[in-house]
Amino acid sequence: MTARPGKPCLLLVNGPNLNMLGTRQPEIYGSTTLAQIEQRVAEVAAGFGFEVRPVQSNHEGVLVDAIQAARQDCTGIIINPAAYSHTSVAIRDALSAADLPVVEVHLSNIHTRETFRHHSYVSAVAEVVIAGAGPAGYEYAVRYLAERRP
Numbered sequence: 412m413t414a415r416p417g418k419p420c421l422l423l424v425n426g427p428n429l430n431m432l433g434t435r436q437p438e439i440y441g442s443t444t445l446a447q448i449e450q451r452v453a454e455v456a457a458g459f460g461f462e463v464r465p466v467q468s469n470h471e472g473v474l475v476d477a478i479q480a481a482r483q484d485c486t487g488i489i490i491n492p493a494a495y496s497h498t499s500v501a502i503r504d505a506l507s508a509a510d511l512p513v514v515e516v517h518l519s520n521i522h523t524r525e526t527f528r529h530h531s532y533v534s535a536v537a538e539v540v541i542a543g544a545g546p547a548g549y550e551y552a553v554r555y556l557a558e559r560r561p
């Protein structure tokens with residue numbers, strides 16, 4: 412991986428329907444909002460000297476564009492692809508092309524849920540997969556990327 416100048420940046424990607432966190436199926440996803448998650452990730456990352464670039468979209472191409480752009484100036488990617496985990500070769504290919512360490516996060520444990528959620532296209536290109544830890548999973552992802560050796 413080539414060195415990138417400036418303050419290290421982590422791209423934080425959240426996929427479709429995660430803008431609804433807080434009110435969306437709280438029995439599965441909890442009551443924490445996406446804004447609260449992004450705030451907490453920024454705080455934890457700042458403690459390690461990282462900046463965070465948060466992106467949430469319900470549109471696959473927007474997520475692909477953000478991942479492509481991260482290649483220029485980010486040092487790692489935290490991604491909850493949400494439903495696109497189970498469908499998107501495009502997001503997987505973008506992550507592969509980004510040539511950055513990827514941590515895949517799911518709030519719920521996708522392996523204890525419906526069968527169609529058990530497979531993620533992203534997992535094969537992620538260094539780490541965290542599922543079922545709730546919002547804390549994002550914090551663990553920051554810590555992994557901050558302490559990871561290049």
Ligand code: DQA
Nearest residue numbers: 491492493494517518519528
């Ligand atoms: C999710 C799990 C996915 O199966 C689902 O489509 C989501 C959220 C999670 O964080 O648990 O939208 O990624």
